[in-house]
Amino acid sequence: MSERLPRVGVSTLLVDARPVDHPTARQRGIGRYVTGLLNGFVEIGAPVVALHGSDTEAEVLADAVPGLAMRGWSPRAVREHATPGTWFLATQLMLHPVSLDPIPRSITEARLPVAAVMYDVIPYRFPERYLTDPNARRQAEVRAPLARTVDSLLAISDFAATTAAEELGFPIERIGMIGAGVEASFAPATDDPRHRSARVLPATVGPYVVAVTGGDERKNTEGLLRAWAQVEPGHHLVIANAHTPVLLGRWTACARDAGVLDRVIFTGALDDDEMVAVVQGAALAVMPSFEEGFGLPVLEAASCGVPVICSNLSSLPEVLDEPAACFDPHDSESIAGSIVRALTDEAHRSTLLAAGQRATQRWTWANAAAATIDILESQGPRWHQRVTAPPRRVALATRPGDPHIEAVVDAIQAAGIEPIVFVDGTGSAEPTHATPARWPARALGRFVKPWDFDHVVAMLGAPADHVVIAECARRVPCHLWVEPEALLSVEYGANLRALDNARSVIVSTSEAAERLRRAAVAERPTLVLDDDGSPEDAAAALVEWLADVDDLEPSTIRHR
Amino acid sequence: MASLKGLKGRLRGDQINALTADVAALREVVLNINHVVTQLSDTVNELNHDVRAGAESSLPLFLGYSERLRLDADTAIGATQVIERQLALLDERLAAAAGPDAP
Secondary structure, eight states: OOOOOOOOOOOOEEEEEEGGGGGHHHHHHHHHHHHHHHHHHHTOOEEEEEESHHHHEEEEEEEESSSEEESSSHHHHHHHHHHHHHEESSSOOSSSSSGSSSSSSSHHHTTOOOEEEOOOOOHHHHHHHHHHHHHHHHHHHHHHHHTTTSSSEEEEHHHHHHHHHHHTTTOOGGEEEEEOOOTTTOOOOSSSSTTTTTHHHHTTTEEEEEEEEOGGGOOOOOHHHHHHHTTTEEEEEEEEOOOOOHHHHHHHHHHHHHOGGGGEOOSSSOOHHHHHHHHHSEEEEEOSSOOOOSSSHHHHHHHOOOOEEEEETTEEEEEEOOGGGGGOOTHHHHHHHHHHHHHOOOOHHHHHHHHHHHHHSOOOOOHHHHHHHHHHHHHHOOSOOOOOHHHHHHHEOOOOOOSSHHHHHHHOOOOOOOOEEEETTOOOOSSOOBTTTTEEGGBBBTTTTTGGOOOEEEOOOOOGGGHHHHHHHHHHEEEEEGGGGGHHHHHTTTHHHHHHOSSEEEESSSHHHHHHHHHSSSSEEEEOTTTTTTTHHHHHHEEEEEEEHHOOOOEEEEEE | OOHHHHHHHSSSSHHHHHHHHHHHHHHHHHHHHHHHHHHHHHHHHHHHOOOOOOOOOOOOOHHHHHHHHHHHHHHHHHHHHHHHHHHHHHHHHHHHHHOOOOO
16 A cells, blocks of 8 residues: 655755675675666765675775775664665565574664665576575565565666566555666777686687686576587687586586587686676677576676677666667577677677666666665655654673673663673573574574674683674674683684673673783783772763663773 | 643654564564574573483484574564664654653
8 A cells, every 4th residue: 555645855865884894795786776776876875874794895885985884783873874765775675594684673663764775586586596495486576575564675777677577566656766887997998808817718819709607507598509510610609607517517518419519618617807807808799598687798888888688578678778679588599699690690780789888878877866865765665654763772691690681681671771681501501492582692683683783792701601692792893891801712712802802891800800901812802890889880880881881982991 | 641632632643554564674683582582591401302312313303492592582683683773772762752852
């Protein structure tokens, strides 16, 4: 149900930047898509704040998107922008698994309108191929209703838009098309690209046709190899992408059967510069896929000034928008005929180059960013929601019998903050008494996300009692409360990494503070509690510390 | 119940249909979670049995079970996110239907 809501301009767009350092996402290109789109937002001066989940992601962003406003994911970051006109842009809604938390809790609690980038729904369209595993099927079943809760979908092509509407049951009028762009490195060569592609292409190779495909059946690499048999010798076919030994065996057998093995080169994995060089040096680029969400290699080749031909299915005809450049990917003769014509007919090559130039001008990250803002402003939120500040939460990771925990929980509650306790039972036979407000420590960072909390406090006691907490503190930036019995393990032991990852340090004495400062790579704000104080005093000092710590200099040492 | 009947009188037909659809969607998600949790429970029981048997040949099974557990838990976490969002939207619609003086 859509309601008539007043139109409100986009005052802030919070963008989920976590895919930029996700190993799988980077492989699939979603990480690169997010980086490109963020560059587009910066280019058009859009009011964007990128939310990152780790220091590494922040470093990647600072390097790849100069001038970008960034914040670490936390309820506080959302709270500061929880006003009408703020939108959240979910960039990993379709990324597997759904527990990657595509719409973090604080966004829902703040009642912010959500738009999600829709890359493709290929697994839903071909479940017999992609959803044969029961777990994958169940995850897909969960993801579809989640997608239906967002206000807008931003599809990367018209094809992705229409198929998403069909497969997810999402109202088509709430889906806009924003497109995609290419990295600036894909540009016409200014030198001889063969120097840069020497590792993956033999020096003896003559003129060649490049295809950036993949092992997936829908990429139709084997169809292209069979069609290559109908192309007169004179060119090599370069299949430019990573492959496993099994895949290489399959492709080699296919090329041998077709009688073209001596005219085909499988590059294997290429780095970014090599990929650009291989595309720049090609006489022609071919994209024979049966289905794509967009078809970035088409645009990348066009951006390099290389003529491109592609399949006439799914999103590919949209990208190039030139019927003469398209062929039937199911028909070898059609593929081969298109290749031969594109290599030999100069007038046709000019048509292809002109189509590529138009595509390069149309599909840019700045245009995608501008389209995003236009769509959000013209569609507005789908439902009336009362934007509100998400509640403050603190995670306390402790062990059974910690002398401070009860007082700390009371003090945090008294300050109007919700405490969630995580108990590490590794060093104790005592039950951890798990309840909705008292979790096993292993859940932190795994099933309960650290960005759901304003602060995570890791309370380290005797090393045998805090195995799981320390492991968590090495991954998640925490406030490290180091009891005297934990001091040595942090100063010299495995927990030194937790210290270097810490947001701040809490210790009992000045001497302990000094020792940890010497051990750490960098200074951290430090709170020194009084050994003789009561647990209640320590708890009160901690609450004050958490209220101030984000604004303190790393060199700060505060004595209670 | 009386307040619900009062609310029903103030809702438009399309709003009631949307609410009904949302409640049905929620019920389906909860049923799915129950299903996953039941499977988790069964898997843990099987795992316990194998651990007690203690045979070395069971180790690959343990690993398989733990992977199943992890994936099922992932799905359950995703499902709860769906429920949280659907409940938030339901909450907002009910508040809107109840009028501007609603808390």
